[in-house]
Amino acid sequence: MVFKYVYGSPVETEAVIEPAEAVKGDIPFFHIAGGAGDKGIYEFSYSMSPGDKIFGLGEQVRGINKRGWIYESNNTDDPEHTEGKRSLYGAHNFFVVDGKDTFGAFFDYPGKMTFDFGYSRGSEIKVTVPEGNFTVYIITAEDEEISPIETKILTVVKQFRRIIGRSYIPPRWAFGYQQSRWGYKREEDIYETVKKHKEWGIPLDAVYLDIDYMEGFKDFTVNRERFPHMEKMIGDLKAEGVKVVPIIDAGVKIEPGYSVYEEGIKNGYFCRKEDGAYFTGGVWPGRVHFPDVLNKEARQWFGRCYEELVSMGAEGFWNDMNEPALFYSEDGLKEIYKKAETMDSSDMNLNDFLELTPLINEIANKARDYESFYHNIDGKMVRHDKVHNLYGCYMTRAAAEYLEKASGDKRKLLFSRSSYIGMHRYGGIWTGDNKSWWSHLLLNVKMMPSLNMCGFLYCGADVGGFGDNVTEDLMLRWLEFAIFTPLFRNHSALGTRRQEIYQFENAKAMREIIRLRYRLIPYLYSEYMKAVFSFDMFFKPLCFVFDKDEQAAQAEDQLLVGDSIMIAPVVCQNQTGRYVYLPEDMLLITFSTAEDMDLKPMKKGHHYVTVWEHEVIIFVRKNRLLPLAPPDNVTGDALPEDLQLIKGPGEKAAYVYYNDDGYCTDYKRMKKTVVVDKAGNREYID
Ligand code: GLC
DSSP states (O other): OOEEEEEEEEOOOOOOOOOOOOOOOSSOOOOEEEEETTTTOOEEEEOOOOOOOOOSSSSOSSSSSSSTTEEEEEEOOOOOOOOOOOOOOOOOEEEEEESEEEEEEEEOOSSSSEEESSSSSSSEEEEESSOOEEEEEEEOOOOOGSSSSSSSHHHHHHHHHHHHHHOOOOOOGGOEEOOTTOOOOOOHHHHHHHHHHHHTTTTOOOEEOOOOGGGGGOHHHHHHHTTTTTHHOOOOOOTTTEEEEEEEEOOEEEETHHHHHHHHHHOBBBBTTTTTOOEEEEETEEEOOOOTSHHHHHHHHHHHHHHHHHHHTTTEEEEEEEETTOSEEEEHHHHHHHHHHHHHTTTOOHHEEEHHHHHHHHTTHHHHTTTSSSEEEEEEEEEEEHHHHGHHHHHHHHHHHHHHHHHTBBBOOESSSSSEEEGGGGEEEEOOOOOOOHHHHHHHHHHHHHHHHHHOOOOOOOOSSSSSSOOOOHHHHHHHHHHHHSOEEOOTTTTTTTOOGGGGHHHHHHHHHHHHHHHHHHEEEEEHHHHHHOOOOEOOGGGGGOOOOOOOOOSSSSSSETEEEOOOOOOTOSSSEEEEEESSSSEEESSSSSSOOOEEEEEEEEEEEEOOOEEEEEEETOOOOOEOOOOOOOOOOGGGOEEEEEOOOOSSSSEEEEESSSSSSSOOOOEEEEEEEEEOOOOEEE
């Protein structure tokens, strides 16, 4: 059941799209303190028992079980994804408590808010909303709502997913391998990257354009000196089966004569300060204004701007810097200049210096700047900080609505750095500027199911890590995990070690892992589409299925992927194996190349499994089938008859294989059920 509680007059975020009547009366599970008489701050407390677990919050630091830390929803451009942080680029305010009670809660509030999950007091959840206008949804699973094959916790998640609407569906090519690098500066760099992949026999579906393709980092422009034949390049590469995906940033450069800037000014489409002047921030292009994507008319205009690159052949985009990131603001800089001037005539005393340094050190993404500009939402001026976490979501919505209109029934690839629940209907996300650290590979593993709970199914991290220098063994291990993430993109930062696969001594082993990804695409795509249509999760923690198994609940580095398999990636350096917990009998497959595999039935329980650096392990669940495409099936498409089926332990197994043309939006379903008995006989049921 879903219960809706409305406090004050909330901003309509459109996170929830299923209409529901607000319930009058007390909210269950929580004790409420504060409220209207107490500066308007609301505190929702829940008293936990020792074994209670908390899941959710989407893109966040720390574990799958989120108990024991304090998290914030405050979308921030912060490349230091360390344990001490409280927020990253997304605000995903949904969590599930599982223990003496099992229920979900979604705090639909787009400003900054706090989730204290047993940090201040070990036994208490305290959710703080700083003002009185928001909506809370409480989700429970009554006995009659729980299907006999599903757990209570998964039923809660599915009910939530149903009210927030169907997740975004990318074209099937977006399940292929994708190569990106901040630092590809010229057309030749792009051609060269694709050529090298071909020479090495590394399958590749997309190559990315980072900010250097633009003229002076101006959105929707092309630097013709460095990309003189952009249209031809996109066409040439498309002919080779490789899509070109450009980046779009949130800030629009202030430059007279630049059409996007001029149109925005003429029509009043940028965010303004209280005095009516446009707010000026500083990002890659220097001084920028921010399109008011929360204003419907401005949003439609910004969406139409994508036409420029679509007409050149682009079939996908990544939206960046849309928290929106602020390196500085005009007002922030003025404050520094003013302070520095007073120091010039002073005796350089320490107090002056100590007043100046925080102005400089804390100039980026400053709360005071976010409080100084407004959005025009249906004629009402709303201060940015009250809706801060919606910005990236609405920028991506701008693009999605335009692309949907413009491309008829053809799907487009679209994903964003910043997000709020609701954006999952418009695009996917990548998890921003991670680092080439083993701990960030593990973080990638842990984030995926939490994101799925909040509707984000098309997601992935920068494979190999964005910042810092990757080691060869980390690249191998990261690929071994990332072949299961729907978005599978190798991306890295300017100035770091090059991390295209062919740069490494072990390039051949890496290629085999990517070739294996292509063998897995029919399964991954089929499971993805079924998860979308049934509001299911693609990645699940073990305890979402094995909820009576206390040991399954301890697994923070193993995941169920779709319905048929479990994965247990190696996430530590210099380890040639790992301990794995099997919540039921399973079949271990060890791939040493995309073709060569070793099969070993294993019993429920704890095991040590050897996994050499170049090997991928997959566990096929009891009574389940894993379909594999024939080797070198580079489109990821496969007829059911062509699939190799690997059966887990047990008498019988059945697999429902979903397939379609991979690019139309009518999702013409071609579902086929394949049943295999113990002797390996197949039966196809239409
Ligand atoms: C941001 C993005 C990163 C990109 C860089 C340059 O840091 O998160 O992916 O490469 O900007 O555009």
